[in-house]
Amino acid sequence: xxxxxxxxxxxxxxxxxxxxxxxxxxxxxxxxxxxxxxxxxxxxxxxxxxxxxxxxxxxxxxxxxxxxxxxxxxxxxxxxxxxxxxxxxxxxxxxxxxxxxxxxxxxxxxxxxxxxxxxxxxxxxxxxxxxxxxxxxxxxxxxxxxxxxxxxxxxxxxxxxxxxxxxxxxxxxxxxxxxxxxxxxxxxxxxxxxxxxxxxxxxxxxxxxxxxxxx
Numbered sequence: 001x002x003x004x005x006x007x008x009x010x011x012x013x014x015x016x017x018x019x020x021x022x023x024x025x026x027x028x029x030x031x032x033x034x035x036x037x038x039x040x041x042x043x044x045x046x047x048x049x050x051x052x053x054x055x056x057x058x059x060x061x062x063x064x065x066x067x068x069x070x071x072x073x074x075x076x077x078x079x080x081x082x083x084x085x086x087x088x089x090x091x092x093x094x095x096x097x098x099x100x101x102x103x104x105x106x107x108x109x110x111x112x113x114x115x116x117x118x119x120x121x122x123x124x125x126x127x128x129x130x131x132x133x134x135x136x137x138x139x140x141x142x143x144x145x146x147x148x149x150x151x152x153x154x155x156x157x158x159x160x161x162x163x164x165x166x167x168x169x170x171x172x173x174x175x176x177x178x179x180x181x182x183x184x185x186x187x188x189x190x191x192x193x194x195x196x197x198x199x200x201x202x203x204x205x206x207x208x209x210x211x212x213x214x215x
Contacts, residue, residue, distance in 0.1 A: 002161070002162055004196050005196065007042075016180050017159050030143070039131065039161065044213045059105050070109065070143065076141060088141075126153070127155070129174065133162055135164070156174045158174045158176070160178075162180065165182060165183050
C-alpha cells in the first residue's frame with residue numbers, strides 16, 4: 001500500500017507537482033470524475049489554479065470491444081480479441097455508432113458533467129489532467145484526445161499518484177507524467193490495491209470540490 005486514501009495521495013502528489021512543474025500557475029486542473037477530482041482539487045488549491053471535473057465513462061461486452069466516451073460527444077473505440085486490444089480508433093461523434101447503449105452512455109456522461117461543473121468547462125492551452133490511478137490508460141487517452149481536438153489544448157501534463165511500470169507519456173497522448181510512485185509489477189493492477197481505503201467518491205462530493213476550488 002502506498003496511500004491511506006485519496007486525501008493522502010493528493011497531498012503527496014501535490015507536493016510533487018509543485019516541485020516538478022514550476023509553471024503550474026499557467027495550467028488549468030482537470031480531474032477525471034469521480035476519483036480524480038479529489039486529487040485535482042488538492043493540487044488546484046495548493047497551486048492557486050482553477051478546477052474542472054471531466055466525466056469519461058465506458059462500456060463493452062468484455063470480449064470484443066470497449067467504448068470510452070466523453071460528455072462532449074467524442075470517444076475512443078477499442079476493438080478487442082480475447083481481451084487483447086487489436087485496434088484503437090478516435091470517434092468524433094459517438095452518436096453515429098451502431099452500438100446498443102452508446103447514446104444512453106453518452107447522455108449519462110453529459111448529465112453528470114453538467115451536475116459537476118454547471119455550464120462552465122473552460123480550459124486554456126495548458127491542462128493538468130489528474131486521476132487517482134492508471135490501469136489501461138484508455139480513459140486518460142480519451143480525455144487527452146478530446147482536450148486537444150475539441151478545446152485546442154497545446155500541452156497536457158498528467159498528474160497521478162501511482163502509474164504502471166511501463167507507462168509512457170506517448171501511450172496516452174500527454175506531454176509529461178508526474179507521479180509519486182511507480183508500480184514494479186509487470187501488469188497494470190487495479191488502482192485500489194495501492195490504497196488502504198478506496199471507496200467511491202459520491203457525486204455530491206465531486207460537485208462540492210469543484211465549487212470550493214472555484215470560489
